[in-house]
Amino acid sequence: MSSTEFQLEDLTEVPGTDVEAALDPVEADGVYRDSRQCAALALTSSSSNLLLSPPTPRPKKG
């Protein structure tokens, strides 16, 4: 989006409650890495190993 488009778009009133919600966001739900992403991290990691430690146990369902 260009600056001009950004400038011309959306002259709708934004309630303060929406602003406050954006300033105090809840933590996003966790999504656990899959093996492809682990592999990507391994390829980009040279000196670190902390991020490659065993994955956090997934929450049990049911």
Place this chain on the structure above:
Amino acid sequence: MEQSGTSTRLAGAVQGLTSELVSALRSGDRFRLAGTVAEGQGPGTTADPSLAAVRVVGADVVLPSVLLRCPPPAPDDLTVFGKAVHAYPPPVQAAPTSVWSYWAMRRALLRLDASLDGAWGDDTEPGAAWLDDAPWQFLTHQLAVLAALALPGEDCAVARAARRRPLDVARGFVRAVRRRDWLQAAGAGRWLVLLDDVPRTLGLDTGLEFVAQMGGEDARVALQVEAAQLMRTGVLV
């Protein structure tokens, strides 16, 4: 979670504004807030999501002038910045993150426009007791939300809380990466750049690159990583 129409528009405006900031940080070009944000209909107006977006992005709106060797914001840029501050003060029961974001904006404005000194009344620093004894997960989340306070030489209660707990912030960074919460990871990473006693085994540089690679399509993530890397490499004024 379903968003209202205005919150969706606000989120889009935040992305647009943040994207412009990322471009300015990468290019070194002067960032013009007045050219990016429609100014609405006068002081106190809330008629434009892009003005609300300035309030949400907070003090980072002037980040290029803080981190780069570029001229300070022009008077009309500061006018827009001031309008956002005036238009969206935190309500009485506001969350600490909102109160601190507001305080950071006011202070940034005062630093950039000395003529405002004393014009806005009480500028007392808010309390940070809500971070005392906070679990490391919550601490990291709150610090990430307040990443605009993570600046070289910053001395405020939130920065001091972060400095007291580098290991907890490092743990929070790792947790955020593993949960694929790229925005939290980027904000925590920006704080870690400034903290002493961060474990070398964390691999912060690699971690920041990974966060940028995985979450950089979100301009808010890109902004935090860009800020962290600029501070890390010392490309500062």
